[in-house]
Amino acid sequence: MTIQCKVKSIEPLACNTYRILLHPEAPVKFKAGQYLTVVMGEKDKRPFSIASSPCRHQGELELHIGAAEHNAYAIEVVDELKKALENGLEISIEAPHGDAWIREDSERPLLLIAGGTGFSYVRSILDHCIAQNKANNIYLYWGGRDECQLYAITEMNDIAAKYANVKFVPVIEQADSNWQGKVGNVLAAINEDFESLDNYDIYIAGRFEMAGSAREQFTQNKGAKTERMFADAYSFI
Incomplete structure (x- = not known):
């Protein structure tokens, strides 16, 4: 479904990452964990997870777009959205997409895994829960290159402190002497922390190779069930 949207705001989060609020001309029904595509051309539609949750998004759609210098694919979208905001123009999106949405009827514990701006995917699921x-x-395990990439770490620590059933574990690859959390690879941290993932629903957002490695490692070494692992990447790999 193609929908016209106004770009309501663009705010820097940190490390070349932007929070973008879109106001669609008509309400968009979606499930926590789904994504939309920004239409750049007839055959150029670029996917981004919806960071807002379906039950309290107040008609707006929130995106988190990481647009580092090497990532022209995302930079071009941010530039297009900035142009629309500055000139009062609308942009076209298509939504909803994806089948890695939360299985709400499940009573199994949830393991949410994000790499970088894949956080927007798990943030929608967490907020909905x-x-x-x-x-x-x-x-919720969130991995990044350094602390700067974990742009919502304060918010997540506050949520974990407020809700007894939520545990937040940040993992970074490059740490300075002030860092108090885990250092290394986010999947390695999970392998270290869990004896078994047999009973878990696992939701993953990040690079395709990360999602592929998670499926291989967790099913072979931790008893995870393939049918209880969810990622948009699994539609392609």
């Missing part, structure tokens, strides 16, 4: 008062235990 909180809003729906779900009692499932929720473990």
Whole structure:
């Protein structure tokens, strides 16, 4: 479904990452964990996870777009959205997409895994669970190159402090002497922390190779069920 949107705001989060609010001309129905595509051309439609949750997005759609210098694919979209905001123009999106949405009827504990701006995907799921008062235990592991990439770390620590069923574990590859959390690869941290993932629903957003490695490692070494692992990447790999 193609929908016209106004670009309401563009705010820098950190490390070449932007929070973008879109106001669609008509309400968009979606499930937590789905994504939209920004239409750049007839055959050029670029996917981004919806960071807002479906139960309290107030008609707006939130995106987190990482546009580092080497990532022309994302920079071009941010530039297009900035142009639309400055000139009062509308942009076209197509939504919703993706089948890696949360299985709300499941009572299994959740393991949410994000790499970089893949956080927007798990953030939607987490916020939806909180809003729906779900009692499932929720473990959110967020990996990044350095602390700067984990742009919502304060918010996540506050959420984990407020809700007893939520545990947040940040993992960075490059740490300075002030860093108190885990250092290394996010998947390695999970392998270290969990004896078994047999009973978990696992939701993953990040690079395709990360999602592929997670499926291989967790099913072979931790008893995870392939049918209980969800990622948009699994539609392509």
